[in-house]
Amino acid sequence: MTSPSVLSAPPSTRDPEWWRQAAVYQIYPRSFADGNGDGVGDLAGIVSRIPYLRELQVDAVWLSPFYPSALADGGYDVDDYRNVDPRIGTLAEFDDMVAHLHAAGIRIVVDIVPNHSSDRHEWFRAALASPAGSSERARYIFRDGKGENGALPPTDWTSIFGGPAWTRVPDGQWYLHNFAPEQPDFDWSNEEVRADFRETLRFWSDRGVDGFRIDVAHGLAKDLGRELPSQAELDALPKDGSHPMWDRDDVHEIYAEWREVFDGYDPPRTAVAEAWVEADRRARYASSEGLGQAFNFDLLEADFDADQFREIVSFNLALAAESGSSTTWVFSNHDVVRHATRYGLPPRAGRTEAKQGKQWLLSGGTEPQLDAGLGLRRARAATLFELALPGSAYIYQGEELGLHEVADVPDQARQDPTFFRSPGVDVGRDGCRVPLPWASGGPSFGFGANGAHLPQPAWFGEYSAEAQEGDPGSTLTLYRNALALRRELQSGEELEWLDDACNGEVLAFTRTNGWVNVTNFGSTPVDLPAGEVLLTSAPLDGGRLPGAATAWLRAA
Numbered sequence: 001m002t003s004p005s006v007l008s009a010p011p012s013t014r015d016p017e018w019w020r021q022a023a024v025y026q027i028y029p030r031s032f033a034d035g036n037g038d039g040v041g042d043l044a045g046i047v048s049r050i051p052y053l054r055e056l057q058v059d060a061v062w063l064s065p066f067y068p069s070a071l072a073d074g075g076y077d078v079d080d081y082r083n084v085d086p087r088i089g090t091l092a093e094f095d096d097m098v099a100h101l102h103a104a105g106i107r108i109v110v111d112i113v114p115n116h117s118s119d120r121h122e123w124f125r126a127a128l129a130s131p132a133g134s135s136e137r138a139r140y141i142f143r144d145g146k147g148e149n150g151a152l153p154p155t156d157w158t159s160i161f162g163g164p165a166w167t168r169v170p171d172g173q174w175y176l177h178n179f180a181p182e183q184p185d186f187d188w189s190n191e192e193v194r195a196d197f198r199e200t201l202r203f204w205s206d207r208g209v210d211g212f213r214i215d216v217a218h219g220l221a222k223d224l225g226r227e228l229p230s231q232a233e234l235d236a237l238p239k240d241g242s243h244p245m246w247d248r249d250d251v252h253e254i255y256a257e258w259r260e261v262f263d264g265y266d267p268p269r270t271a272v273a274e275a276w277v278e279a280d281r282r283a284r285y286a287s288s289e290g291l292g293q294a295f296n297f298d299l300l301e302a303d304f305d306a307d308q309f310r311e312i313v314s315f316n317l318a319l320a321a322e323s324g325s326s327t328t329w330v331f332s333n334h335d336v337v338r339h340a341t342r343y344g345l346p347p348r349a350g351r352t353e354a355k356q357g358k359q360w361l362l363s364g365g366t367e368p369q370l371d372a373g374l375g376l377r378r379a380r381a382a383t384l385f386e387l388a389l390p391g392s393a394y395i396y397q398g399e400e401l402g403l404h405e406v407a408d409v410p411d412q413a414r415q416d417p418t419f420f421r422s423p424g425v426d427v428g429r430d431g432c433r434v435p436l437p438w439a440s441g442g443p444s445f446g447f448g449a450n451g452a453h454l455p456q457p458a459w460f461g462e463y464s465a466e467a468q469e470g471d472p473g474s475t476l477t478l479y480r481n482a483l484a485l486r487r488e489l490q491s492g493e494e495l496e497w498l499d500d501a502c503n504g505e506v507l508a509f510t511r512t513n514g515w516v517n518v519t520n521f522g523s524t525p526v527d528l529p530a531g532e533v534l535l536t537s538a539p540l541d542g543g544r545l546p547g548a549a550t551a552w553l554r555a556a
Ligand code: GLC
Pocket: 073, 076, 077, 113, 179, 215, 216, 274, 334, 335
């Protein structure tokens, strides 16, 4: 078996196409590494782990928000778009981090949260201090209420985190927040808002940021000038570009303006849209006249199932070709139950594993029973499958350690607003945001010199980077070997199914340059096609590929 011992050269920093097949590592900064021992991850912590990221051979890191924030939604409630939270660092430290990342051949993508600010943003404070109808209020979405003295909200809309989507301010008006009350939605028909975000994009681009991940990209444009529909009416409206709230056609006018900003840099800055839209409408976000790339969460939402995986891959490659973009693959991120855990839950009729993960969390991780070993075997197989696909792969911090979701975060330690706003319905996303275990023991398992802002379970030690270092069978070693080989083998964006080797439980494809991937989704060993075995997610069983495993080969 090939075990890449030398680091393959990082791609050229000037290559404008770098993003097309990049392996992007998502850092949730407050939970990655704590440099100053205050229990919260920070930029100094990230810098200290650049050797680790370099050894992992990722092409880029994407940082979830690190901006000043009251953390009503884990930082997705931004007080100031052009600064660093003092608990996380300073702008000077940010510049230093960018320089270090670039020196290591790693690009940096930052998260932009344009749908809403925090309620502590200076514009929202000014809006509250100004009268109804003022230009300060016009940057957000304020409306008069209904009923006597306007005491009822303008509509019955519910927020995505649960509870009403309108909150009343002291003078009696109401403002719209599609997420938490601390996250007032901007009015994107206001040119001041548009100009300000272009300024923010330039601010970070000038500091050397290579690209942007756009939060809730399908929500910015709204048409609320009309008689407002009820929630039931809103839900029933087609999402065909004319919906008053989501995925409106005119949102792309905003991204065309952003494209001009991106293209003003050499190489052009890139962007990837977080857009939860109908699959056939994703291409607009991925257009080279818009953001350029869009997340596809189809594999994340699928079961560990050969037929589903094949259909999703074929469909998304065709879609990407249509938009001239490349596709994206994601199994885990800061919003969902980690995939090692999802794949270890017994299937239940009518539920995808992603939804079932939530169900399991609600029970505190007891019901249904988790098969942690099976979950991890499948996750390793799925990851190798993903890393062999054309397109960019997004890896969420900790998945390279095979980390499971932390199911039993105590209620009093929980931070996610979805937990507080939907008691008993959604336990929230804290279980995938628990600070990483770097060491097998010691304070906060090496996360920092002291504690961690979310409690880590005792089992974290055996999943730590330290425990896995040098172990040829560890998940960390698997990710390192896979990412190194991927760099070496990656060429064009073709994929051809090897139909002779495929059946209801096995998927095999080649990248047409001799690189072959075979994944066994079943439980009995299967024969491998002829060729040199380069890497496997599990030891071969008498030369055959066992169940829940993937092999990479160089075709004979
Ligand atoms: C996105 C983020 C999520 C956040 C929400 C509101 O979906 O990924 O973490 O809560 O937007 O900003």
